[in-house]
Amino acid sequence: MRTRTSSTPAIVGSPARRDRVRRVLRHPVLVHSAGGVFVLWAVATLTFFAVRLIPGDPAQAVLGGPGSQASPEALAAVRAEYGFDQPLFVQYLRELGRLATGDLGRSYALNMDVAPLLLAQLGGTLTLALLSLAVAWLLALALATWSTQGGRAARAFGSGLEITAAALPHFWLATALIIVFSTGLGLLPPISVPGPVGLILPVLTLAVPLAGFLGQIMRESFEAALESPFVLSARARGEGELGIRFVHVLRHAALPAVNLSGWAFGSLISGAVVVETIFARPGLGRTLLNAVTVRDVPVVIGVVLIVALAYIVMTLATDLAGAALDPRGKRA
């Protein structure tokens, strides 16, 4: 969704300068960034108040839950340290102030700061997600190119393959891949070892279902573009079928899939929770799952904020890429 500011603040200066300032203020990157900051603030606020709904004393949670039988003195000390004795509104403002400086607080369970903990995990998850996105794109593109060249049977087969792939749950696909390639053929490690070999199965697990979604969208727009006049004229000029697909059709066909990549990235991050757990791969997803299981509130909030930030950046990137691919939407 594109947010647009309808009113521009009053700007002083010459008309030419005013025009320039206005153009800068309406620049898509700026408008999107402002929207992104709003979403981040709202996500932080929502999570802050949502976790207050957790029944029980938060100081108790810091000290290891109700079973830990912490002394009243220890509880009071934790309350003072974390500011739980302050009014809710003060706690909220303090939290926002901390978050604004990049301080994500301290983990209850791991006794370390959340920001460096998550920063160390971020790289692995981003590598996994971006690599999967790329592989999914390649798979979808290959399938769309191939199935639109064949006859009706190829199309039906391609469509069936895509629907099935899109419906495969990550946890089942990962299990099936491990059964076939690790325990069956002994080719690949069942858990993720460092290095590229350990990435193959996790990336395939995330990429195949996504390729199913992207492939359906791509084939649809491929077919629409193949019937357009510019393809007819390219054929009349005697260009080959494969050349037509890559030179003329791809740009049109890729557009809807590019627009979907923001969503795709989000679903990959959520899929990473499952995949990292199954393949015992360090990353944000596994950290999140562990934190939810032991109710480590600051870690969960930290992951949620980082994912929201990554999602916002990715949406901005796909919007800009879409605008670059399709100059028709550009305003004069």
Add this chain to the structure above:
Amino acid sequence: MSELEVQATLSRGERERRRGRGRVTPFELLAVVVALFLLVAGLMPGLLAPGDPLGIDPNAAFGPPSAAHWFGTDESGRDIWTRVVHGAGTSLLIGFAATAIGLGLGLVLGTVAGMLGPVVDFSVNRLLEVLFAFPGLLLALLFILIFGPGVWTATVAVGLSAAPGYARIIRGQLIAVRRSAFVEAATVLGRTPRQLLVRHILPNTLAPLFVLGTLGVGQAIVWASALSYLGLGAQPPAAEWGAMLSAGRTYLTTAWWMSFFPGLVIVLTAVAATVLGRAIERRARYA
């Protein structure tokens, strides 16, 4: 965008490509068979598998698929076929309940946004934008963090994560219907806003929800079983597909059937829901 919106877009393309009723494809026939099987298994599991899904038999532990145990047995000798059949009820119940929650919330948000003027529309849209920043399972995980794991929290969590997607589709549909000629005509004829909403707008907005609901149930079942797989939904030894798959994880090298068959049913259910949703969409008469 949400997964549901992607699905809805895809099935709409299906309708545009192949207008008219058309004949039943083999794929669709298969989907109907799977759906019927699930319904029978969900309503009368004893008919398909008379055994006890929780009954243990240590002598038969880790048995591979055979004539006596079609899908093999698990670590306590429980029959996997029986458990898969009895798990259908749980999964269907979760799927339908989560979809009802998501659809209900989405309907309220979408109707409010589409009917109550630009200020409300703007606010609801910003709220949806914020909710979309919790992609996929993230909103569900946050909900489970607050209310603790379990079948019912997982169900509500899945419904909650699906709600923003429903809301946005319903809002779009509502606005499209409001602008259509027959609503304009009814307005000119002097219908009150209430009559307009109840008699003309809502019925035409709700028709596409059958497609959405069908697609949504399949997706909800997959998500709920993912949560169970992660240990946040149904707990073993409950006969729930995701929990069964998770229990089989430890014995992957020695007893692959423990994971394979529950997973196969999940995949079949998800594919059947997608195919059925599209089949309905293709035959639908609404605009």
